[in-house]
Amino acid sequence: MSAAQSAPSLRPTALTFQELLFRLQSFWAERGCILQQPFDVEVGAGTMAPETFLRVQGPKPYRVGYAQPSRRPADGRYGENPNRLFRHTQFQLILKPPPVNVQELYLQSLEAIGIDLKQHDLKFEEDNWEGPTVGAWGVGWQVMMDGMEITQFTYFQQCGGLDLDPICAELTYGLERLAAFLQDVDSVYDVVWARDPETGAVVTYGDVRLEEELQYSVYNFEDADVPKLWEHFNLYEAEAQELLVRVNALLTDDKASPKAKKRFPLMSTYELALKCSNLFNLLDARGAISVTERVGMIARIRNLAVGVAKAYAAQQLLASSS
């Protein structure tokens, strides 16, 4: 027996990268989820997009799914590593509150993308997620299929430093690794992104993204101007802080009109915090942050995120009471 011995091929019926996303979207849309488009500010994970970060706050039920390109500058490998990417795509799902059969629904979603569960080994292994920059944590699992993590499944307990009630289930499918698994390829760049139905011609993940991985790696590791990154960071942070000071004064001002409170741009404030988070990741990739500074930087970003979350919760309460 040799390792090169191939399994019954999964290829002929395997979904392309884009079909995988379609199927997941339609599966969850059929189960009452709103489909959102990717958020248009740099984030490190789907959790940080406002569709998760802000929507999980407060009592209002919500179900949403979206593909989120997620940037992790330090994970870039110039396109040379078959499994590591600067930017990968998460299919992010928020179910608030989680239905009692959330795990069964999740398993059905795997069947919907062509996985015959009777022919695979599936395990839910403890993995508690924590996002220190956004003051969020939850308990849950990494879902393992034949030894590979295909989904992060979290029962969110806290976000933006605030306890959630109701809690929500967050399902994060790593689309690249899932596609590589389905198509049985060793390199993510060999994943078929799209196949022309008429000619059968394929466009691979590498065709679409390899150049991007290379150029961003060069920038992230070599060219990003460290002093300017710091400058950007400080500017974004200062503006966010200023807005937070204003909103806190406004929200506690009894004489201020409800209208003034409701129109305060907290969503934009949150974007500024996200900018800081991405700049922090860039500085980190450039090796510009010492281990000692790291903790302090994370705290600065968390302060902004927690500040937004608190004010947002108060603003929502106002909106629901009027």
Add this chain to the structure above:
Amino acid sequence: MADFLLEIGLDEIPARMIAGAEAELGKRVHDLLTRERLLGPAGKLTTYSTPRRLAVVVEDVLASQADTEEQLTGPSWKVAFKDGAPTAAAEAFAKKAGVAVSALANVTTPKGEYVGATVKRAGRAAAELLAGELPKEVLAIYWAKNMYWRAGKPERFVRPVRWLVALLDSNVVPLEIAGIQAGNVSRGHRILHGEQPVLLASPKDYKEALRKAFVVVDVAERRQSIRKALDAVTRTVPGARWREDEPLIETVVHLTEWPTVILGDFEAEYLALPEEVLVTVMRDHQKYFAVEDAKGKLAPHFLAVMNIQVDADGEAIIRHGNARVLRARFKDARFFWDTDQKTPLADRVDSLKSVTFQKELGSYAWKSEQNLRVVLELAAAASAGGATFHEADLLKAVDLAKTDLTTELVKEFTELQGVIGGLYARAQGLGETAAQAIYDQYKPASTDDDIPSTAEGQLLGLADRIQTITAMFGIGNAPTGSKDPLALRRAANAIVSILAESGLPLKLSDVVKSGAPPDLEGTPESDLTIQISAFLRERLHFFLKDVRGFAYDVVNAVLAAGADDVRDTIARAEALTEARASADFAAISAAFKRIKNILRQAEEKGLAVQVATGAVLNPQAQALADAAASLQPEVALRRQERAYGEALALIATLRPVVDAFFDKVMVLDPDEKVRGANLALIDEVLRGFSGIADFSEIVTL
């Protein structure tokens, strides 16, 4: 009499928490049934668990509590009945006891006649009682990490409760936990059985009904079947064996409901990577068992424990998938290994400045400098005691010990720090001695791990730990109670283990002294060193008692006679453990305890302990004095030779004279001179023979 079943169905419970919770559930149910008098004479409790359920089956549960009768005594008859008619007092008592006035009886006691009432209490039905009490017990189970899931956050548990089965024979016990009503419907294996309900007719059927639904609920059975399957699958490779790994067995036992095993392969080229890396990837990251050939060398195979049963096609798919993941991880590891070689350890010393050791203290560059200072002191002390080692290699090892923290491989596999450094040092030709010392520096990782194999490694291990302990105590980070986030106790345990098991001629005080920062030099009795000495002594106590298993009184006795030389302390404890079994020795121990008490009384009363001129000892006292005087040099000689067993046997021969002494002599004689001489004598005996152990600590029956 009935059988009882409780099954709590959950989303997958973390594997590490299941065994503890299963045991706790069993204990809580047992205690509840006992407390409520519901456990029959043949009562037998069995617990089960899988990732999705905790269950307990009890045979012989009583259908209800036995009725009880209680006799209450009330006011005196005269007060309660006037002329045969009940008074207000009688009525009040009858009301309180819950009986009619006409049911009150006249009870004659030695103190006179009183009103009595017999109160009958009907036993409560088991079903009603369990429905009321069990939910509280279940929700009180301890979990290392809890969660909320229902709106309004009414309860916390490890994972959401999804179903409940509670049966007394075939009847459902109407209990509710976290909004879930108990029934007689369980669930089977997620995939192999699917979502159709598993009906349970009675508690007796539990195990077999679940087996039909592809769930083995008995943990021991799963463990055994996994072991058997590992054996069977490994046999398909001639001469191969799977590597025993008990913690991994426990993990996979708690990750599966229907375990099967698959053997996969990886390319032999990866065997060029160090075994430590390969095994860590397989065991820690993939939960695979490693396979070795007949010579014990790693073979290019792995064993994965699955939670499914599939046909040959399915096996091929799953084997292929697992191999694919493993290959990618090995490829990564090899990439890191190759990248790391481009910057040898020697060129990484500078970059330690940007790796924080401890925020208030400094970087790992600082830590390495400190370790160097400490190791020089230790090396000097060890040399003075006659130890031999290569000082240049030792210093090289200290200098490079922490540099692997900057390597990609250690960033990926943090659990391999030290090991990676050692492997790199070897690959980079830095010499076997330095390489081995670096490799072993974090050993022993636990009390049952081996100590570093060379003197250089032992010295590095001692220096690194005492430096950390001293520095942390210095900034007020000593462990308190159950809080020891920096694992300083483990570090101190390692120091004790190294001193106990190595041949280094070092004492605890040498180690403490070496760790003391330079500004404390010349002040050996500083608060810091006193604190650390006490801390290490406490760890020595733990080591003797909990690691080596000596009786607590033996430990106290030998520590009272000196705790600086760890190996000597162990030798004394061994001799004392053996000696205490003899009747003579037990008598001596009792006598020493008596001596100590008398001396304490004397001190409290301010009595003189001295031989005044002209004092005369009575014959038995003189005999003791003579025997002690002639024995003392003999014992001292044996003690010096560390022949503690012989020394203790000699001391035991004192028994007849000691017995005679206490039989005939009143130590606290009214005559001041006699008393002083007696006290001086027993004081001398106590001092003279307590060098091996303080026998008065020995508990005698």
